[in-house]
Amino acid sequence: MGRGSIRIRVVTSRDEILSLEPEETAVHLAFRPSDRDLFNLLKTCPEIELLQLPASSYDGLSKFIRMYLTSSGIHLVKGDVSGHWHDLNNYFVIPAYVLEKINELKVQGRTEDEIIGEITSIRKISPDMILHLLHGLPPSQSPESPRANNV
Numbered sequence: 001m002g003r004g005s006i007r008i009r010v011v012t013s014r015d016e017i018l019s020l021e022p023e024e025t026a027v028h029l030a031f032r033p034s035d036r037d038l039f040n041l042l043k044t045c046p047e048i049e050l051l052q053l054p055a056s057s058y059d060g061l062s063k064f065i066r067m068y069l070t071s072s073g074i075h076l077v078k079g080d081v082s083g084h085w086h087d088l089n090n091y092f093v094i095p096a097y098v099l100e101k102i103n104e105l106k107v108q109g110r111t112e113d114e115i116i117g118e119i120t121s122i123r124k125i126s127p128d129m130i131l132h133l134l135h136g137l138p139p140s141q142s143p144e145s146p147r148a149n150n151v
């Protein structure tokens with residue numbers, strides 16, 4: 001039943017957006033994006049399913065942009081990529097064992113708060129991301145199967 005790991009492309013500046021691969025499905029913007037940056041991201045990565053923003057950027061998004069992203073099928077998540085070193089790797093990885101643990105806790109009937117508490121004690125992942133993984137289909141998986149959703 002195991003899922004592969006989830007790779008989230010970390011983008012640290014608006015200059016990186018146009019150099020992203022079109023098949024990226026999960027992106028974390030580590031800077032405060034303008035509306036233009038977000039439209040460039042959607043144009044560059046038409047298959048994007050998940051967009052994670054730091055709390056300050058997330059809270060500053062306009063109602064129009066939120067509605068546009070939602071209507072475009074993009075799940076917007078608030079959170080950081082704690083412990084990630086962009087100069088070492090362009091991707092923040094949520095390992096398969098974390099996804100398996102979320103599923104195991106869900107099957108046990110644990111509450112959302114219990115699941116969030118247990119997962120954050122294992123790995124620094126934002127509560128919003130944990131809720132997304134708990135309720136939504138995860139974005140593309142590990143490099144071995146970049147487009148598969150093995151649920």
